[in-house]
Amino acid sequence: MKIFLGVILAVLVSGIGYFYYLGAFDTVHVKEESLGPFYVLSHDRLGSYRNVGETFEAIQKEFPEKGLKNYKLFGIYKDNPKMVPEEKLRCEVGALFSAPITEIPSGFSLPLKYKVIEKKRYLTADFPVKSFVSIFLGIFKVYPELTKSCVEKGCDMNGKASMEIYEPIVERQTKYLFPLDSPGFD
Numbered sequence: 001m002k003i004f005l006g007v008i009l010a011v012l013v014s015g016i017g018y019f020y021y022l023g024a025f026d027t028v029h030v031k032e033e034s035l036g037p038f039y040v041l042s043h044d045r046l047g048s049y050r051n052v053g054e055t056f057e058a059i060q061k062e063f064p065e066k067g068l069k070n071y072k073l074f075g076i077y078k079d080n081p082k083m084v085p086e087e088k089l090r091c092e093v094g095a096l097f098s099a100p101i102t103e104i105p106s107g108f109s110l111p112l113k114y115k116v117i118e119k120k121r122y123l124t125a126d127f128p129v130k131s132f133v134s135i136f137l138g139i140f141k142v143y144p145e146l147t148k149s150c151v152e153k154g155c156d157m158n159g160k161a162s163m164e165i166y167e168p169i170v171e172r173q174t175k176y177l178f179p180l181d182s183p184g185f186d
Helices: 002-022 049-065 132-152
Strands: 031-035 038-046 071-077 090-097 113-117 120-128 162-167 173-179
Touching: 002 132, 038 049, 038 071, 049 071, 049 090, 120 132, 132 162, 132 173
Parallel strands: none
Antiparallel strands: 031 120, 038 090, 038 113, 071 090, 071 162, 120 173, 162 173
16 A cells, blocks of 8 residues: 555656646746747648648658758647637748748648747747756746737737747747737738
8 A cells, every 4th residue: 555655656756747848837928029030831721720740740851852951840729629619710920930931842742831820919938848848838837928918918819810939949949929019920
């Protein structure tokens, strides 16, 4: 019995320690920033947000083969999954560049579009990326705080899109953005 309780206690302490390491107990700091312009190559998706990983995998495989480098992955999530049926969720997933792209290679497995998201004011929050679990933990930690701050500033949350910029290698964080100047990112 003592061994069983010891194992349960060790698992519990390890789990709490792991979530502490991931940032589960960190305070989310929301701030207002002017960011952009963003130069993006993106793919429009319809359906569950859980399936965006397929697009990220294709980008990470094909972009280096086509000579595209120095980009961050991003997602623009256009619908609230609590209000829109899963099969009707709209998003844009792709790569964000710090400078304009002069030539877009052809032959990608996904249809991609190039656009510029002009400089705007955003409510932002950063969350650390320490493992794959961090992405999901960030969603549950950050969105309630961003939404609360946005509502306090008088945002109309109806139709409000969000953007996530993923930088798991150098900065090791995800930046979450709500536009203040408009509901979307067009």
